[in-house]
Amino acid sequence: MYLIEYILRDGRDAINSLIHYTTTPVVRKRIPKYKIDSVETLYAMMDIFKKYVSDWANHINSYLKNKEKFQVVKFEELIDNKSKVVKELADCLGLDMKKEDIEDIVYKTGFKKMAKKASNHLRKGKKGDWDNYFTDEHKKNFKEIAGEELILLGYEKNYDW
Template sequence: MHILKAGLIKSGNFWLHTILHNIIDYSDFQYESFIQNQPIYEAAKKLNLNLFKGQININFLDITKNAVFYRLGNVFRYPVDDIDGYINSCSVVWTHAPMSSNVVNIIQKFDKVVYIVRDPRDVLISWSNFVFSPYMQRYYPYIISDETDPETYLNNNLKTIVSDWMNHVGAYLKYQKYLNIHFVFYERLVHNFDRELDKILEYLEIDLDEKARAEIKEKVSLNSMKKDSPNHIRKGQLAQWVDILTDAQKEEVLEMATPLLKLLNYPLNSQIDTLPELPEKFPENLNLPDGKVVLLKPSNH
């Protein structure tokens, strides 16, 4: 089995990747890895890639409109000349790639595609803290301009981050049915992990007994992952935005993202009484902040 895990950064990607990796380990499928069989892998073991446990083992794919690259953190990036061979040598591949015609073509080569979504207001907070982490300060110092703290960064970059969220999530929604993408909501994973794990297993067509499911749940719990990867796992809480964002910031997010928040059943105020979910019926189109109108019912495929 060859699985593509996709999502915007700071949406719970590491958590979902760890879940999928464990599912493969406990299944009848043999885990395969492209990166572990590359010459750079042994050299990379000596590098200080300490964002999270096992980072060096991630099969990470950058997909642009015209090219595909595999990479190791921010220290190595190389073109993939044979994408079919690459996919066939990987059990789970991680990408943050925004949707494009090239992404559509590559997604169709995978057996399964799992996409994770998180409330953009919590993404804002997690993203703004992450850019000040030791890892980001070392490998991506240019991301910060005049900001000196997460609060200032969040305020200065709110529109950009929310726009990225809308464009990323909205574009994958467009192809959800056509590409048979399984959407996982971060909030639902936190609220009822067992149920969401069942849904993932059903989508992957993998059957695991109760013992295996319980062991996976323990291995991917917040406490376990925080202990293994303290530089990457911060709080993992739901609706942090209610207490952290200012009223003006909350309103600014709503001015931009209300249509997509409503479509996915995210709360529009500070009273958190619903969980996100895919709509039963998709609208014909969705306006995104880049000025494009995304047709959510592609008719030419």
């Protein structure tokens, strides 16, 4: 069996990050098809929002069909307890890592450290920010398109969010 690391993220946060990312000047310059420069404008374009959600759901369904091939780490676990996650990954790979090595990895992959090197790519490094942007209509559409996937992944227990 091949071990492939897969970092999973709450789809609502993934979509929120995508919307913020595609409206940045650097990305719009690199990818001319991204013409919208306002997060609010892009969020108001429900057809694009639905497409992003559908694309995420399709991606997740591909993962779910092959999940036995992956070692999964949730992005949220990395935020909450990166040291524990690094230790678990090392153990899974059969690596005997000292506490200092784990601390070094945690430091070198910390948000502030990485943001200095990739400031155009990293925005907040937080979980749950989607709730600051999703309207009731966004929530309704996300539930219709990918609510089941959120439940299957354990991000929600039901559709009452």
